[in-house]
Amino acid sequence: MRKASPLFLERRSYRLRRLVDAARLLPFLGALLFAVPMLWPQGEDGAILSSNAIFYIFGVWVLLVVVTLVLSLFLEDTTNVEREAQPPVSPVPTLDTQEPPSHGGEA
Amino acid sequence: MGTLNTLVAVCLGYVALLFVVAFWAEREAVRGRARWLRSPLVYTLSLSIYCTGWTFYGAVGFAARSGLEFLTIYIGPTLVMLGWWWGLRKLVRIGRTQRITSIADLVSSRYGKSPLLAVFVTLIAVAGTTPYIALQLQSVVLSFASFSDNVTQEAAQAAVNAGAVPGAVAFADHNATALWVAAGLALFTILFGTRNLGANERHHGVVMAIALEAVVKLFALLAVGAFVVWGLGGGVSATLERIDASPIGQWQSQDGRWAALIMLSAAAFLTLPRMFQVLVVENExxxxLRTAAWAFPTYLMLMSLFVVPIAVLGLDLMPQDANPDQFVLTIPLSQGREGLAMLSFIGGFSSATSMVIVASLALATMVSNHIVMPIWLRVAEGGAMISGDVRQVVLLSRRLSIGGVLGLGYLYFYLSGGGIALASIGLVSFAGVAQVLPALMGGVFWRGANRVGAIAGLSVGFIIWAYTLFLPSFGPDAVLSATIMENGLFGYSWLRPQALFGIAGLDPVVHSVLWSAAFNTGVFVLVSLLTFPQPLERLQGAQFVNVFQHTGNPQGWSGGIAQSEDLMVMAQRILGPREAQMLFQNAAAAQGLAGYLPDPTPEFLQLLEREMSGSVGAATAHAMVSQIMGRATVSVEDLLAVADETAQMMEHQSQLEAKSAELTRTARQLRAANDKLTQLSVQKDAFLSQISHELRTPMTSIRSFSEILRDGEGLEQEQLSKYANIIHQEAIRLTRLLDDLLDLSVLENGQVSLNVQSGSLQALIDHALASTGVEAKGLRIHTRGLELDLMLETDLDRLSQVFINLIANAHKYCDAPRPALTIRAAQRDNHLVLDFTDNGSGVPRDKQDLIFEKFARVSDQKAGGAGLGLAICREIMARLGGAITYLPGQGGASFRVTLPMRMRQAAE
Structure with missing residues (x-):
């Protein structure tokens, strides 16, 4: 059913796809960076000071936000990326595309 | 009492402002100017209902108790937003294409529109959210209490002096406050949440109000934070030093709570009914999402930025017994900053109210759609047929549900006595609603997930959550007896609520999340793998999982004319443009409208459906129309009917195809026959004119010469003899022509009797050559293969006639200066193949088809015969079971004669 996407893309589409890849990978990077505090030593000797912890966590936070912001600016028209890889939507509305959910009594 | 009165006045003023904003937004939306009301910014701000009163007050308390761990509650949602391309985008797309109204609706839709699942998810949501609403009431009440402490202290003292129990006074007061707040919020929600029954469950007024509240609470918290850091702490570096010197000055996190809480809050962010409402249902x-992906994490970061400084300064400055949950409020109060405290109070108040409004709205939608309405429809059987009736009932049931949900929240607050720390209730609640996550994510990403699996997983997860976290949260002996807590259910120690399977020592929340998530997911996957889904589930599953393949970004819901237009587009495709346009125009005219677009009245829809069912079958037409009209549900029966019709149509179609192929074949045969008949008719005409011409020429000369003989008196003997000779020759020619014709006719009619004999080919050729006498006339003959001395068994006389004809033709028509004829004989597969090839210019390509026809002559100048020779040859060869064909490309005229070595008598 699904048409195979072309092997070679325009340079722009190629860039867009890699941006989407980046957007997909970002949460994993975030999870990894936010998991680092679990490795920090605890207890009396050599414990991490709260101020340093705050700097680290908020630093990661700012970094992630900035990267997402930049990505979202470049991903202006994300829908086009998918369109290319997809066959056109069947023009005749077929039964299986949509159906409204049942609202208690809106019949 | 002055401060308290001011406080109440400010509260009422703030609520009035909310009413005005919501009312104004609704009016703008009705006027179609809602575009900027629904900007990405407003969407992002509306997500801030994640930050409730718990966040506003409780985060500081959380930080004061366990340090930086409170950040997990914000990091989880941050990660979810960062991963919007994975999950949220899909959820939003599904929500919009499937017209999802709540998380219960989504789960039930995905699993074959199962009512049971919808009820189940609704119950989990109510169970998980009710404590949360109670929590908000409590936070408002506590903030009231903190604020009015100075005032009430004196009053309470007086009451104690009078012999009353201090707590009772305060408690009675609290209950009254909570009741008033709950009632006010119910009023607001009913007013703006149930104004109309939209097809898409969007509430412009409510969203606008909570966006405003988002700004207010952020501003309030930042203001308090700035005051604490720069006003009290003495700048950033000094504050950081104070933080490091405080009891929470070192990084601490126990038992994997850090990871567990991040995961828990991420899960809750997706599954909390109110979050689902703003994330998916209210999404325009x-x-x-692209904007919210970075803007909302920023919002969360700002909300948590000053929490630690406030907590540390509070621990420093406030008395030992002060409630850390109230530091945001009590620090400004203790410093005599009434204005800032008021702002802080409004911030907390708005956090609490926005959460309660959206949560009760979302819950009420679920309760009314999945519990109240089904029951009502069952009870009032037949009443459902009247459509206007049902709309009012739905609205009423929503309103009652809102009241009921808030009532439950108040009841919980009243019963629990408001004694539990804010953060712990929040986590209990999170863990409860997070049980929906496996079913939700499985349903969205895994086509194999099915209803039975979802129900099983949810049940197991819910039971474990209730047993290990929810029920114990009421405290020992409240619901679960202390004995059970100590020794486990039925005395089995491995069933202890907070140490399942003997794993003790874990944090209760981590313990509960761990076991419930593991069993929920495991059972869900396992049961899904082992059971088989219903057809509707599989259909829905495919649509949910492959939502991006089926749909574009759908446009917002549009009104009547747009629907008519959609109907027209569809009808044109099915009925054909002209017919559809005529149908629509007539319908519009019947409604008294000009143009092509009638109102989609039931009558018109019925008409259209009927028209279309002629083309695509009734069930499909119904489904198509209702799909565009966005109304009726498609039941399994409908689908089966469609499938049946489709199967019938396919069968019908294949029959038609077979018939049409047969017809095509017949038509082709008929056409060929017709062509042949036409040709025959033409041939017959040509034959008749040709034969009259051929007969007429000798007849004319015979007649004229015989007239001369009759009338010529003085003719000499020589002339007489000459004329008589001409007459004789012409008579012979005539006879020969008639003989040929007769011969041909006999051959064609198959009346010839063959005289089969044996003889050698060599002798036959020699005889033919001798009887034509062409060698003497200058035609050189080469023979090859005759030395094989092949023996034939056929009608030798007839065959000889063919040979003679071919040799004579070569002599007659070969135009080479030194004419030569090559006769080549060979034996192939029991057949004799004999080629007669001369060295002339051959037969032109366009004549090659004609030469075997009667009276066909290649050129007129050498017209020696009647043009029947080759036609007779062809007939003879056909009689003998062989063939004569023209062989092109041999460097001259070449005729190939093939015939069986032994003629089969059966061919006769």
Missing amino acids: DESH
């Missing part, structure tokens, strides 16, 4: 445009 998918592209808003």
Whole structure:
């Protein structure tokens, strides 16, 4: 059913796809960076000071936000990326595309 | 009492402002100017209902108790927003294409529109959210209490002096406050949440109000934070030093709570009914997610920025017994900053109210759609047929549900006595609603997930959550007896609520999340793998999982004319443009409208459906129309009917195809026959004119010469003899022509009797050559293969006639200066193949088809015969079971004669 996407893309589409890849990978990077505090030593000797912890966590936070912001600016028209890889939507509305959910009594 | 009165006045003023904003937004939306109301910014701000009163007050308390761990509650949602391309985008797309109204609706839709699942998810949501609403009431009440402490202290003292129990006074007061707040919020929610029954469950007024509240609470918290850091702490570096010197000055996190709480809050962010409401249901445009992906994490970061400084300064400055949950409020109060405290109070108040409004709205939608309405429809059987009736009932049931949900929240607050720390209730609640996550994510990403699996997983997860976290949260002996807590259910120690399977020592929340998530997911997957889904589930599953393949970014819901237009587009495709346009125009005219677009009245829809069912079958037509009209549900029966019709149509179609192929074949045969008949008719005409011409020429000369003989008196003997000779020759020619014709006719009619004999080919050729006498006339003859001395068994006389004809033709028509004829004989597969090839210019290509026809002559100048020779040859060869064909490309005229070595008598 699904048409195979072309092997070679325009340079722009190629860039867009890699941006989407980046957007997909970002949460994993975030999870990894936010998991680092679990490795920090605890207890009396050599414990991490709260101020340093705050700097680290908020630093990661700012970094992630900035990267997402930049990505979202470049991903202006994300829908086009998918369109290319997809066959056109069947023009005749077929039964299986949509159906409204049942609202208690809106019949 | 002055401060308290001011406080109440400010509260009422703030609520009035909310009413005005919501009312104004609704009016703008009605006037169609809602575009900027629904910008990405407003969407992002509306997500801030994640930050409730718990966040506003409780985060500081959380930080004061366990340090930086409170950040997990914000990091989880941050990660979810960062991963919007994975999950949220899909959820939003599904929500919009499937017209999802709540998380219960989504789960039930995905699993074959199962009512049972919808009820189940609704119950989990109510169970998980009720404590949360109680928590908000409590936070408002506590903040009231903190604020009015100075005032009430004196009053309470007086009451104690009078012999009353201090707690009772305060408690009675609290209950009254909570009741008033709950009632006010119910009023607001009913007013703006149930104004109309939209097809898409969007509430412009409510969203606008909570966006405003988002700004207010952020501003309030930042203001308090700035005051604490720069006003009290003495700048950033000094504050950081104070933080390091405080009891929470070192990084601490126990038992994997850090990871567990991040995961828990991420899960809750997706599954909390109120979050689902603003994330998915109220989403106007998918592209808003792109903005929210970075803007909402920023909002969360700002909300948590000053929490630690406030907590540390509070621990420093406030008395030992002060409630850390109230530091945001009590620090400004203790410093005599009434204005700032008022702002802080409004911030907390708005956090609490926005959460309660959206949560009760979302819950009420679920309760009314999945519990109240089904029951009502069953009870009032037949009443459901009247449509206007049902709309009012739905609205009423929503309103009652809102009241009921808030009532439950108040009841919980009243019963629990408001004694539990804010953060712990929040986590209990999170863990409860997070049980929906496996079913939700499995349903969205895994086609194999099915209803039975979802129900099983949810049940197991819910039971474990209730047993290990929810029920114990009421405290020992409240619901679960202390004995059970100590020794486990039925005395089995491995069933202890907070140490399942003997794993003790874990944090209760981590313990509960661990076991419930593991069993929930495991059972869900396992049961899904082992059971088989219903057809509707599989259909829905495919649509949910492959939502991006089926749909574009759908446009917002549009009104009547747009629907008519959609109907027209569809009808044109099915009925054909002209017919559809005529149908629509007539319908519009019947409604008294000009143009092509009638109102989609039931009558018109019925008409259209009927028209279309002629083309695509009734069930499909119904499904198509209702799909565009966005109304009726498609039941399994409908689908089966469609499938049946489709199967019938396919069968019918294949029959038609077979018939049409047969017809095509017949038509082709008929056409060929017709062509042949036409040709025959033409041939017959040509034959008749040709034969009259051929007969007429000798007849004319015979007649004229015989007239001369009759009338010529003085003719000499010589002339007489000459004329008589001409007459004789012409008579012979005539006879020969008639003989040929007769011969041909006999051959063609198959009346010839063959005289089969044996003889050698060599002798036959020699005889033919001798009887034509062409060698003497200058035609050189080469023979090859005759030395094989092949023996034939056929009608030798007839065959000889063919040979003679071919040799004579070569002599007659070969135009080479030194004419030569090559006769080549060979034996192939029991057949004799004999080629007669001369060295002339051959037969022109366009004549090659004609030469075997009667009276066909290649050129007129050498017209020696009647043109029947080759036609007779062809007939003879056919009689003998062989063939004569023209062989092109041999460097001259070449005729190939093939015939069986032994003629089969059966061919006769």
